[in-house]
Amino acid sequence: MSSRGDLVVVSHVRWTWVWQRPQHLVSRLAATRQTSFVEEPVGTRVRGPRLGEECRDGVRRLWLEVDGRADRLGFDDPAAGGYADALIERLGHRAGRIVWIYTPMALPLARALRPDVLVYDVMDDLAAFRNAPAGLRHVQREALDAADVVFTGGRSLHDGVADLAPGRTFLFPSGVEPEHYAAARRLRRRHERPVAGYVGVIDERIDLDLVAGLAARLPEWDVEMVGPVAKIDAADLPQAPNLRYPGMCPYDRLPEVMGGFDVALMPFALNEATRSISPTKTLEYLAAGLPVVSTRVPDVVADYPAVVDLRDDADGFAEACALVRQHEPDQRDARVRPLLALRHWNTMAARMAEIIERAAGSRRLDPPAAPAAAAGEAVA
Numbered sequence: 001m002s003s004r005g006d007l008v009v010v011s012h013v014r015w016t017w018v019w020q021r022p023q024h025l026v027s028r029l030a031a032t033r034q035t036s037f038v039e040e041p042v043g044t045r046v047r048g049p050r051l052g053e054e055c056r057d058g059v060r061r062l063w064l065e066v067d068g069r070a071d072r073l074g075f076d077d078p079a080a081g082g083y084a085d086a087l088i089e090r091l092g093h094r095a096g097r098i099v100w101i102y103t104p105m106a107l108p109l110a111r112a113l114r115p116d117v118l119v120y121d122v123m124d125d126l127a128a129f130r131n132a133p134a135g136l137r138h139v140q141r142e143a144l145d146a147a148d149v150v151f152t153g154g155r156s157l158h159d160g161v162a163d164l165a166p167g168r169t170f171l172f173p174s175g176v177e178p179e180h181y182a183a184a185r186r187l188r189r190r191h192e193r194p195v196a197g198y199v200g201v202i203d204e205r206i207d208l209d210l211v212a213g214l215a216a217r218l219p220e221w222d223v224e225m226v227g228p229v230a231k232i233d234a235a236d237l238p239q240a241p242n243l244r245y246p247g248m249c250p251y252d253r254l255p256e257v258m259g260g261f262d263v264a265l266m267p268f269a270l271n272e273a274t275r276s277i278s279p280t281k282t283l284e285y286l287a288a289g290l291p292v293v294s295t296r297v298p299d300v301v302a303d304y305p306a307v308v309d310l311r312d313d314a315d316g317f318a319e320a321c322a323l324v325r326q327h328e329p330d331q332r333d334a335r336v337r338p339l340l341a342l343r344h345w346n347t348m349a350a351r352m353a354e355i356i357e358r359a360a361g362s363r364r365l366d367p368p369a370a371p372a373a374a375a376g377e378a379v380a
Contacts (some may be wrong), residue, residue, distance in 0.1 A: 001178030001341060003217050005033070005095060005096025005097045005098060005116065006033060006034040006035065006036065006091070006092050006094050006096075006097055006098070007026075007028040007029060007030070007033045007034070007035045007036070007097075007098045007099075007100065008035075008036045008038060008073070008087075008091065008097065008098070008099045008100070008110075008113055008115075009022065009026050009035065009036070009037045009038065009099075009100045009101075009102070010038045010099065010100070010101045010102065010103075010106035010109055010110055010313070011037065011038070011039060011040075011101075011102040011103070011106075012039075012040055012074075012075075012102055012105070012106075012126070013058075013102060014039050014063075014377070015039065015056055015059065015061045016061075017228075018117065018200070018201060018228065018248070019250070019251035020121070020280055021121075021123050021153060021174055021175075022037075022102055022121075022155050023057070024175065024345045024349075025056050025121070025204070025345065025349050025352065026059060026100075027058060027059065027346070028346060028349035028350075029349055029353060030057075030058045030059050031058065031350075032059075032353070033098070035058070035059050035060065036059070036060045036091060037060065037061050037062065037104075037359035038060055038063070038106075038109070039057045039061065039062065039063040039085065040061065040063070040064055040068055040074060040075055040080075041065070041073040041074075041075070041077060041079060041080040041083060042064070042065050042066070043066055043067075043068040043072065043073055043079070044065050044066075044067070044068075045067065046065045046066065046067050047067065047370065048067070048185065049064055049065065049066050049067075049079075049082045049083075050063055050064075050065050050084065050086075051063070051065075051086045051087070051090055052064070052065050052253045052291035053090075058083070059077040062087070062090070063360055064080060064082070064083045064086060066079040066080065073109075074105055074133055075077060075103070075106045075109055076105050076133060078271075079318070082108060084108070084109050084113075085369055086282050087109070087112070087113065088112065088113065088379055090280065091113070091362045093113070095116070096116050096360065097113065097114065097115050097116055097117075098115060098116065098117050098119060098356060098360070099113050099115035099117075099118050099119070100118075100119040100120075100121060100357045101118070101119070101120050101121070101143065102121055102123060102138040103126060104120070104126075104136065104142065104143035104319050105136070105139060105250075106131060107139065107142060107143045107146060109122070116360055117148045117149065117356055118147050118148050118149075119147060119149045119150075119151065119356060120143050120144065120146075120149070120150050120151070120248070121147070121150075121151040121152075121153070122150060122151065122152045122153060122161055122276065123153040123157075123174075123356050123368050124153070124155050124157075124276070125157060125273075125275065125276040126140075126278075137163060141164060142159075144161055144164040144165045145164070145165070146241050147165060147168065148168065148359045149168055149170070149355055149356055149359050150165040150168050150169040150170070150171060151169075151170055151171075151172050151352060152170070152171050152172065152235075153172065153173060153278055154171075154173050154174070154276060154277065154278025155171065155173065155278065155298075155299050155302055155303070156275060156276040156277075156298050157276045157278070158171040158277070168359075170352075170355055172348050172352060173278045173299070173303065173343065173352070174278050174279070174280040174282075174283065174342045174343075175183060175280075175283065175344060175345040175347070175348045176280075176283035176286075176287050176340055176343055176344065176345065177287075177344070177345050177346075178287040178340045178341075178344065180251075180254075180255060180287075181254070181255050181258065181284060181287035181288040181289075182255070182257070182287075183255035183259065184254075184256070184258040184259040184287075184288035184289060184290070185259075185288065185289040186257060186259070187255065187259025187260070187280050188259050188260075188289065190262075191260075192264060192365045193221060193222055194220075194221045194222070194262040194263070194291075194321070195221065195222045195223075195224060195260055195261050195262050195263075195265070195267060196221055196223050196224070196261070196262065196263045196264075196317075196324060197223070197224040197225075197226060197257070197258070197260070197261035197264060197266050198211075198216065198224070198225050198226065198227070198264070198265040198266070198267060199227055199249065199254060199257060199258065199281055199284075199285075200226075200227045200279070201228055201229075201230050202225055202227050202228065202229045202230070202232070202237070202245070203229070203230045203231045203232055203273075204231055204232055204269070204271070204273055205267065205268055205269060205271070205273045205274050205277065206225075206267060206269060207268060207269035207270075207295065208236065208237065209238075209268050209314075210238065210267045210269075210295070210313060210314050210317065211238055211243070212221065212314075213313070213314025213315075213317075213318075214239065214265075214267070214314045214317045214321075215238070215240040215242050215243040216314070216317055217314055217315065217317075217318035218242070218318050218321060218322075219241075219242060221241050221242060222243075222244065223240075223242060223243045223244070223264040223265075224245075224246060224260075224261070225237075225245050225246075225248070225249075226245075226246050226249050226257055227247075227248055227249065228247065228248040229245075232325070237335075237337070247323070248275045255264065255282070255288065255292075257304065258284075258285065258288040258290060259288070261290055262290075262321075262325050263291050263292075263293060263320075263321045263324055263325055264281075264285035264288070264290040264291065265291045265292075265294075265317070266279055266281065266282065266285075266292065266293070266294035266295065266297070266300065267291055267294075267295060268294070268295045268297050268379060269295070270295060270296065270297070274297055275298065276298075276299075277297060277299065278297075278299040278300075278303070279297065279300065281301075282294070282300060282303075282304055282308065283339065283343055286307060286336045286339065287340055288342065289329055289332075289333070291309065291325065291327055291332065292304075292307070292309065292324075292325035293308070293309045293312070293317055293320040293321060293324060294308050294309070294310055294333075295310070295311065295312065296310050296312065297310065304339075304374075305307055306335055307332065307335050307336055307339070309323070309324050314324050315349040315364045
Protein backbone atom coordinates (compact mmCIF):
# COMPACT_ATOMS: atom_id res chain seq x y z
CA MET A 1 0.00 0.00 0.00
CA SER A 2 1.36 3.41 -0.88
CA SER A 3 2.35 6.02 1.68
CA ARG A 4 -0.34 8.48 0.46
CA GLY A 5 -3.04 9.25 3.02
CA ASP A 6 -3.71 7.20 6.13
CA LEU A 7 -5.59 4.08 7.12
CA VAL A 8 -8.35 4.16 9.74
CA VAL A 9 -9.72 0.79 10.85
CA VAL A 10 -13.00 0.75 12.79
CA SER A 11 -13.51 -2.53 14.63
CA HIS A 12 -15.80 -4.23 17.15
CA VAL A 13 -12.78 -6.40 18.11
CA ARG A 14 -10.42 -4.66 20.50
CA TRP A 15 -6.76 -4.57 19.53
CA THR A 16 -5.74 -5.90 22.95
CA TRP A 17 -8.09 -8.92 22.87
CA VAL A 18 -7.42 -12.23 21.09
CA TRP A 19 -4.82 -11.72 18.32
CA GLN A 20 -6.76 -12.65 15.20
CA ARG A 21 -7.57 -11.58 11.64
CA PRO A 22 -7.81 -7.79 12.23
CA GLN A 23 -4.53 -7.65 14.16
CA HIS A 24 -2.66 -9.83 11.66
CA LEU A 25 -3.75 -7.80 8.65
CA VAL A 26 -3.71 -4.31 10.13
CA SER A 27 -0.28 -4.69 11.75
CA ARG A 28 1.13 -5.56 8.31
CA LEU A 29 -0.64 -2.76 6.46
CA ALA A 30 0.56 -0.32 9.13
CA ALA A 31 4.16 -0.89 7.96
CA THR A 32 3.49 1.31 4.90
CA ARG A 33 0.78 3.72 6.00
CA GLN A 34 -0.02 5.69 9.14
CA THR A 35 -2.70 3.59 10.79
CA SER A 36 -5.32 4.20 13.48
CA PHE A 37 -7.40 1.41 15.00
CA VAL A 38 -10.73 2.72 16.32
CA GLU A 39 -12.56 0.55 18.86
CA GLU A 40 -16.08 0.53 20.30
CA PRO A 41 -16.79 3.03 23.10
CA VAL A 42 -16.06 2.14 26.71
CA GLY A 43 -18.35 3.02 29.60
CA THR A 44 -16.33 4.19 32.59
CA ARG A 45 -16.13 6.97 35.17
CA VAL A 46 -15.34 10.17 33.28
CA ARG A 47 -16.88 13.63 33.58
CA GLY A 48 -17.46 13.90 29.86
CA PRO A 49 -16.67 11.97 26.68
CA ARG A 50 -12.99 11.78 25.94
CA LEU A 51 -10.85 9.99 23.40
CA GLY A 52 -8.39 7.44 24.77
CA GLU A 53 -5.23 6.80 22.78
CA GLU A 54 -2.13 4.65 22.91
CA CYS A 55 0.47 3.34 20.45
CA ARG A 56 0.58 -0.44 20.28
CA ASP A 57 2.36 -2.70 17.77
CA GLY A 58 2.95 0.18 15.35
CA VAL A 59 -0.72 1.18 15.38
CA ARG A 60 -2.45 4.16 17.00
CA ARG A 61 -5.25 2.65 19.10
CA LEU A 62 -8.25 4.94 19.78
CA TRP A 63 -11.44 4.50 21.82
CA LEU A 64 -14.13 6.81 23.18
CA GLU A 65 -14.61 6.84 26.96
CA VAL A 66 -18.07 7.86 28.14
CA ASP A 67 -19.59 8.20 31.59
CA GLY A 68 -21.74 5.19 32.41
CA ARG A 69 -21.75 1.47 32.81
CA ALA A 70 -18.41 -0.27 32.58
CA ASP A 71 -19.44 -2.87 30.02
CA ARG A 72 -18.96 -2.67 26.28
CA LEU A 73 -20.95 -0.18 24.19
CA GLY A 74 -21.70 -0.46 20.49
CA PHE A 75 -20.97 2.15 17.84
CA ASP A 76 -24.75 2.70 17.62
CA ASP A 77 -25.18 3.36 21.35
CA PRO A 78 -26.66 6.85 22.06
CA ALA A 79 -23.74 7.49 24.43
CA ALA A 80 -21.38 7.29 21.43
CA GLY A 81 -23.04 10.23 19.68
CA GLY A 82 -19.95 12.42 19.86
CA TYR A 83 -17.51 9.79 18.57
CA ALA A 84 -17.32 11.10 14.99
CA ASP A 85 -16.63 14.68 16.08
CA ALA A 86 -13.92 13.55 18.51
CA LEU A 87 -12.23 11.44 15.83
CA ILE A 88 -12.36 14.18 13.21
CA GLU A 89 -10.85 16.62 15.70
CA ARG A 90 -8.02 14.15 16.42
CA LEU A 91 -7.46 12.77 12.90
CA GLY A 92 -8.69 15.57 10.64
CA HIS A 93 -9.62 14.92 7.02
CA ARG A 94 -6.81 13.68 4.80
CA ALA A 95 -6.57 13.17 1.06
CA GLY A 96 -6.21 9.53 0.12
CA ARG A 97 -7.69 8.22 3.38
CA ILE A 98 -8.66 4.54 3.49
CA VAL A 99 -11.35 3.63 6.03
CA TRP A 100 -11.70 -0.09 6.77
CA ILE A 101 -14.62 -1.41 8.82
CA TYR A 102 -15.13 -4.78 10.55
CA THR A 103 -18.75 -4.23 11.53
CA PRO A 104 -21.55 -2.58 9.55
CA MET A 105 -22.54 -0.71 12.72
CA ALA A 106 -19.44 1.43 12.12
CA LEU A 107 -20.71 2.70 8.75
CA PRO A 108 -21.94 6.14 9.94
CA LEU A 109 -18.63 6.71 11.72
CA ALA A 110 -16.71 5.61 8.63
CA ARG A 111 -18.67 7.95 6.38
CA ALA A 112 -18.01 10.89 8.71
CA LEU A 113 -14.27 10.37 8.14
CA ARG A 114 -14.77 11.02 4.39
CA PRO A 115 -12.75 8.12 3.00
CA ASP A 116 -11.38 8.06 -0.52
CA VAL A 117 -11.88 4.29 -0.35
CA LEU A 118 -14.19 2.42 2.02
CA VAL A 119 -13.24 -1.20 2.76
CA TYR A 120 -15.53 -3.69 4.51
CA ASP A 121 -13.80 -6.87 5.72
CA VAL A 122 -16.56 -9.37 6.47
CA MET A 123 -14.79 -11.70 8.87
CA ASP A 124 -17.90 -13.09 10.59
CA ASP A 125 -21.65 -13.28 10.12
CA LEU A 126 -22.18 -10.95 13.08
CA ALA A 127 -25.97 -11.00 12.77
CA ALA A 128 -25.91 -14.71 13.64
CA PHE A 129 -24.08 -14.14 16.94
CA ARG A 130 -25.73 -14.00 20.33
CA ASN A 131 -26.86 -10.50 21.39
CA ALA A 132 -26.43 -9.09 17.88
CA PRO A 133 -27.80 -5.53 17.47
CA ALA A 134 -31.32 -5.27 16.10
CA GLY A 135 -31.47 -4.57 12.38
CA LEU A 136 -27.91 -5.73 11.75
CA ARG A 137 -28.85 -7.56 8.54
CA HIS A 138 -30.30 -4.37 7.07
CA VAL A 139 -27.27 -2.31 8.10
CA GLN A 140 -24.94 -4.92 6.59
CA ARG A 141 -26.67 -4.57 3.23
CA GLU A 142 -26.18 -0.83 3.45
CA ALA A 143 -22.47 -1.30 4.25
CA LEU A 144 -22.01 -3.73 1.36
CA ASP A 145 -23.66 -1.24 -0.98
CA ALA A 146 -21.47 1.62 0.24
CA ALA A 147 -18.11 -0.19 0.26
CA ASP A 148 -15.68 0.26 -2.61
CA VAL A 149 -13.95 -3.02 -1.67
CA VAL A 150 -15.40 -5.99 0.22
CA PHE A 151 -13.19 -8.76 1.60
CA THR A 152 -14.68 -11.98 2.95
CA GLY A 153 -13.06 -14.26 5.53
CA GLY A 154 -14.34 -17.60 4.22
CA ARG A 155 -16.19 -19.39 1.44
CA SER A 156 -19.57 -19.44 3.13
CA LEU A 157 -19.34 -15.75 3.99
CA HIS A 158 -18.33 -15.01 0.40
CA ASP A 159 -21.29 -16.93 -1.00
CA GLY A 160 -23.60 -14.98 1.27
CA VAL A 161 -22.49 -11.46 0.29
CA ALA A 162 -20.86 -11.58 -3.17
CA ASP A 163 -24.14 -10.96 -5.00
CA LEU A 164 -24.78 -7.90 -2.82
CA ALA A 165 -21.49 -6.25 -3.85
CA PRO A 166 -20.88 -7.59 -7.38
CA GLY A 167 -17.44 -6.95 -8.83
CA ARG A 168 -16.17 -5.56 -5.52
CA THR A 169 -16.03 -8.70 -3.37
CA PHE A 170 -12.83 -10.71 -2.89
CA LEU A 171 -12.40 -13.98 -1.01
CA PHE A 172 -9.59 -13.99 1.57
CA PRO A 173 -9.98 -16.90 4.01
CA SER A 174 -8.08 -16.58 7.26
CA GLY A 175 -4.31 -16.97 7.09
CA VAL A 176 -1.41 -18.07 9.23
CA GLU A 177 2.10 -17.08 10.29
CA PRO A 178 3.85 -20.49 10.02
CA GLU A 179 7.17 -19.32 11.42
CA HIS A 180 5.45 -18.21 14.63
CA TYR A 181 4.31 -21.77 15.34
CA ALA A 182 7.55 -23.53 14.44
CA ALA A 183 8.54 -23.53 18.12
CA ALA A 184 5.55 -25.74 18.94
CA ARG A 185 7.13 -28.58 16.97
CA ARG A 186 10.41 -28.25 18.86
CA LEU A 187 8.64 -28.15 22.23
CA ARG A 188 6.43 -31.19 21.65
CA ARG A 189 7.04 -34.19 23.88
CA ARG A 190 5.13 -37.43 24.14
CA HIS A 191 3.09 -37.27 27.35
CA GLU A 192 2.28 -40.06 29.75
CA ARG A 193 -1.21 -38.56 29.80
CA PRO A 194 -2.03 -37.34 26.28
CA VAL A 195 -3.49 -33.84 25.89
CA ALA A 196 -6.30 -32.84 23.53
CA GLY A 197 -6.48 -29.06 23.37
CA TYR A 198 -8.51 -26.17 22.00
CA VAL A 199 -7.28 -22.56 21.68
CA GLY A 200 -9.73 -19.73 21.04
CA VAL A 201 -12.76 -17.94 22.35
CA ILE A 202 -15.17 -20.14 24.31
CA ASP A 203 -18.65 -18.89 23.41
CA GLU A 204 -21.95 -20.06 21.92
CA ARG A 205 -20.07 -21.52 18.95
CA ILE A 206 -18.55 -24.28 21.12
CA ASP A 207 -20.45 -27.55 21.59
CA LEU A 208 -20.09 -27.84 25.36
CA ASP A 209 -21.91 -31.17 25.45
CA LEU A 210 -19.35 -32.58 23.03
CA VAL A 211 -16.50 -31.25 25.19
CA ALA A 212 -18.02 -32.84 28.30
CA GLY A 213 -18.59 -36.11 26.47
CA LEU A 214 -15.03 -36.19 25.15
CA ALA A 215 -13.58 -35.71 28.64
CA ALA A 216 -15.82 -38.52 29.93
CA ARG A 217 -14.82 -40.90 27.12
CA LEU A 218 -11.09 -40.23 27.47
CA PRO A 219 -10.47 -40.32 31.23
CA GLU A 220 -6.80 -41.20 30.60
CA TRP A 221 -6.40 -37.93 28.59
CA ASP A 222 -6.43 -34.30 29.67
CA VAL A 223 -8.68 -31.90 27.76
CA GLU A 224 -7.57 -28.24 27.77
CA MET A 225 -9.88 -25.43 26.62
CA VAL A 226 -7.56 -22.43 26.38
CA GLY A 227 -9.11 -19.01 25.86
CA PRO A 228 -11.47 -16.36 27.21
CA VAL A 229 -15.13 -17.11 27.94
CA ALA A 230 -17.51 -14.74 26.14
CA LYS A 231 -21.29 -14.36 25.86
CA ILE A 232 -21.95 -17.46 27.96
CA ASP A 233 -21.99 -17.95 31.72
CA ALA A 234 -18.74 -19.49 32.98
CA ALA A 235 -20.88 -21.46 35.45
CA ASP A 236 -22.33 -23.36 32.47
CA LEU A 237 -18.94 -24.76 31.43
CA PRO A 238 -18.77 -28.54 31.90
CA GLN A 239 -16.52 -29.74 34.69
CA ALA A 240 -14.47 -32.94 35.00
CA PRO A 241 -11.21 -33.98 36.72
CA ASN A 242 -9.43 -34.11 33.35
CA LEU A 243 -11.02 -30.94 31.87
CA ARG A 244 -9.19 -27.62 32.33
CA TYR A 245 -9.85 -23.96 31.43
CA PRO A 246 -6.53 -22.08 31.73
CA GLY A 247 -8.01 -18.80 30.44
CA MET A 248 -6.83 -16.40 27.77
CA CYS A 249 -3.37 -16.90 26.30
CA PRO A 250 -1.42 -14.11 24.52
CA TYR A 251 -0.41 -14.72 20.92
CA ASP A 252 3.29 -14.89 21.81
CA ARG A 253 2.66 -17.90 24.07
CA LEU A 254 0.48 -19.90 21.67
CA PRO A 255 3.41 -21.98 20.31
CA GLU A 256 4.31 -22.98 23.87
CA VAL A 257 0.70 -23.93 24.64
CA MET A 258 0.25 -25.86 21.39
CA GLY A 259 3.58 -27.56 22.00
CA GLY A 260 1.91 -29.17 25.01
CA PHE A 261 -0.91 -30.68 22.94
CA ASP A 262 -0.95 -34.10 21.29
CA VAL A 263 -4.16 -33.42 19.34
CA ALA A 264 -5.87 -30.13 18.45
CA LEU A 265 -9.65 -29.78 18.80
CA MET A 266 -12.28 -27.75 16.96
CA PRO A 267 -15.45 -28.82 18.83
CA PHE A 268 -17.79 -26.35 17.17
CA ALA A 269 -21.54 -26.63 17.49
CA LEU A 270 -23.31 -26.73 14.15
CA ASN A 271 -25.63 -23.77 14.55
CA GLU A 272 -26.42 -20.40 13.01
CA ALA A 273 -23.34 -18.82 14.61
CA THR A 274 -20.97 -21.35 12.98
CA ARG A 275 -22.67 -21.66 9.59
CA SER A 276 -20.25 -19.19 7.98
CA ILE A 277 -17.11 -19.36 10.14
CA SER A 278 -13.68 -20.10 8.69
CA PRO A 279 -11.65 -20.81 11.84
CA THR A 280 -8.22 -19.16 11.89
CA LYS A 281 -7.05 -21.83 14.30
CA THR A 282 -7.24 -24.56 11.63
CA LEU A 283 -4.07 -23.37 9.91
CA GLU A 284 -2.44 -22.41 13.21
CA TYR A 285 -2.87 -25.93 14.55
CA LEU A 286 -1.50 -27.39 11.31
CA ALA A 287 1.47 -25.00 11.35
CA ALA A 288 2.20 -26.19 14.89
CA GLY A 289 2.43 -29.76 13.54
CA LEU A 290 -0.72 -30.96 15.29
CA PRO A 291 -3.29 -33.45 14.04
CA VAL A 292 -6.71 -31.76 14.05
CA VAL A 293 -10.15 -33.15 14.88
CA SER A 294 -13.17 -31.01 13.99
CA THR A 295 -16.91 -31.08 13.67
CA ARG A 296 -18.22 -30.64 10.12
CA VAL A 297 -18.15 -26.85 9.90
CA PRO A 298 -18.94 -26.11 6.22
CA ASP A 299 -15.75 -24.17 5.44
CA VAL A 300 -13.57 -26.75 7.18
CA VAL A 301 -15.25 -29.52 5.18
CA ALA A 302 -14.70 -27.56 1.95
CA ASP A 303 -11.10 -26.44 2.53
CA TYR A 304 -9.41 -29.05 4.73
CA PRO A 305 -10.88 -32.55 4.20
CA ALA A 306 -7.45 -34.04 3.46
CA VAL A 307 -5.72 -32.65 6.56
CA VAL A 308 -8.45 -32.50 9.24
CA ASP A 309 -10.26 -35.51 10.76
CA LEU A 310 -13.98 -34.69 10.59
CA ARG A 311 -16.27 -36.15 13.27
CA ASP A 312 -19.81 -35.62 14.49
CA ASP A 313 -19.96 -36.26 18.23
CA ALA A 314 -18.05 -37.09 21.40
CA ASP A 315 -17.68 -40.77 20.44
CA GLY A 316 -16.21 -39.77 17.09
CA PHE A 317 -13.86 -37.24 18.66
CA ALA A 318 -12.61 -39.77 21.20
CA GLU A 319 -11.98 -42.34 18.49
CA ALA A 320 -10.26 -39.79 16.26
CA CYS A 321 -7.99 -38.50 19.05
CA ALA A 322 -6.65 -42.01 19.60
CA LEU A 323 -6.16 -42.59 15.88
CA VAL A 324 -4.59 -39.31 14.75
CA ARG A 325 -2.10 -39.36 17.60
CA GLN A 326 -0.49 -42.33 15.85
CA HIS A 327 -0.17 -40.60 12.45
CA GLU A 328 3.30 -39.90 11.12
CA PRO A 329 3.96 -36.11 11.21
CA ASP A 330 6.03 -36.16 7.99
CA GLN A 331 3.17 -37.63 5.99
CA ARG A 332 0.75 -34.99 7.34
CA ASP A 333 3.22 -32.15 6.75
CA ALA A 334 3.60 -33.01 3.07
CA ARG A 335 -0.08 -32.16 2.59
CA VAL A 336 0.02 -29.13 4.87
CA ARG A 337 3.05 -27.20 3.56
CA PRO A 338 1.44 -25.93 0.31
CA LEU A 339 -1.55 -24.64 2.30
CA LEU A 340 0.65 -22.73 4.74
CA ALA A 341 2.61 -21.05 1.95
CA LEU A 342 -0.53 -20.01 0.07
CA ARG A 343 -2.27 -18.62 3.12
CA HIS A 344 0.56 -16.69 4.80
CA TRP A 345 -0.72 -13.45 6.32
CA ASN A 346 2.08 -11.55 4.54
CA THR A 347 0.88 -12.79 1.15
CA MET A 348 -2.74 -12.00 1.92
CA ALA A 349 -2.06 -8.49 3.26
CA ALA A 350 0.01 -7.64 0.18
CA ARG A 351 -2.75 -8.84 -2.17
CA MET A 352 -5.37 -6.88 -0.25
CA ALA A 353 -3.22 -3.74 -0.45
CA GLU A 354 -2.97 -4.12 -4.23
CA ILE A 355 -6.76 -4.39 -4.54
CA ILE A 356 -7.27 -1.29 -2.41
CA GLU A 357 -4.74 0.66 -4.48
CA ARG A 358 -6.54 -0.30 -7.68
CA ALA A 359 -9.81 0.89 -6.14
CA ALA A 360 -8.17 4.16 -5.07
CA GLY A 361 -6.76 4.67 -8.58
CA SER A 362 -10.18 4.07 -10.09
CA ARG A 363 -11.75 6.63 -7.75
CA ARG A 364 -9.11 9.21 -8.68
CA LEU A 365 -10.00 8.77 -12.36
CA ASP A 366 -13.71 9.29 -11.71
CA PRO A 367 -15.20 12.82 -11.96
CA PRO A 368 -15.43 14.61 -8.58
CA ALA A 369 -18.48 13.74 -6.52
CA ALA A 370 -21.14 16.32 -5.80
CA PRO A 371 -20.86 18.05 -2.40
CA ALA A 372 -22.55 16.34 0.55
CA ALA A 373 -26.10 17.45 1.22
CA ALA A 374 -25.50 18.29 4.87
CA ALA A 375 -22.56 19.48 6.93
CA GLY A 376 -20.52 16.66 8.38
CA GLU A 377 -22.00 14.13 5.97
CA ALA A 378 -19.57 12.51 3.57
CA VAL A 379 -20.03 11.14 0.09
CA ALA A 380 -18.76 7.56 0.16
